[in-house]
Amino acid sequence: MRALGDLIRPCGPVIEEGAAARARERLANGPAAPEAIAAWDSLAPVFSASPYLSSLATRAPERLAALLRADPGSSLARILEETTALAEQAGQPDQTLRRLKGELHLLTALADLG
Numbered sequence: 001m002r003a004l005g006d007l008i009r010p011c012g013p014v015i016e017e018g019a020a021a022r023a024r025e026r027l028a029n030g031p032a033a034p035e036a037i038a039a040w041d042s043l044a045p046v047f048s049a050s051p052y053l054s055s056l057a058t059r060a061p062e063r064l065a066a067l068l069r070a071d072p073g074s075s076l077a078r079i080l081e082e083t084t085a086l087a088e089q090a091g092q093p094d095q096t097l098r099r100l101k102g103e104l105h106l107l108t109a110l111a112d113l114g
Contacts, residue, residue, distance in 0.1 A: 004075070004107070005035050005068035008042040008114025012049075020048035023058055032061035035068040042114045053109050056102045063103055072111045079104050 014020045024044070027036040036043060036057075047054035057064040067075055083100050 001071035001074065003069050004072045004110060004114075005039040007072065008039060008110055010042050010045055011113040012045045014044045014048045016048040019051065019054060020044040023047040023054045026058040027061055027064070030061040032057070032065035032068070035065045036061070039068055043110075046109060046113050050109070053106060056106045060099075060102070063099075064106065067103065067107050067110065072107060075103070075107050079107070 024036070024040060024047075027033060043057075047057065079100055083097070086096055086100075
């Protein structure tokens with residue numbers, strides 16, 4: 001199994017330099033710094049073109065770091081297991097479902113584009 005951060009490659013040019021620079025600045029000083037900086041050439045085109053994905057990564061940098069450190073198949077399995085477990089619980093676990101949805105979006109985009 002290989003980590004997502006080791007598998008992804010740049011998907012194209014950095015379209016919006018300012019957006020990429022802002023995302024890098026926010027990530028470089030947080031818990032995702034080592035992983036984000038190591039994979040920056042692959043992350044920059046994605047985060048410069050997608051404010052949504054950039055926001056997911058910078059609002060919860062620990063989520064990005066965990067995804068970059070883990071095997072993408074293992075991350076997907078974990079997300080699906082957590083979602084299934086939530087579906088079996090009573091009540092409205094809205095916040096947890098939003099977190100899982102964001103993780104799935106970020107994982108899918110990075111695996112697809114990278």
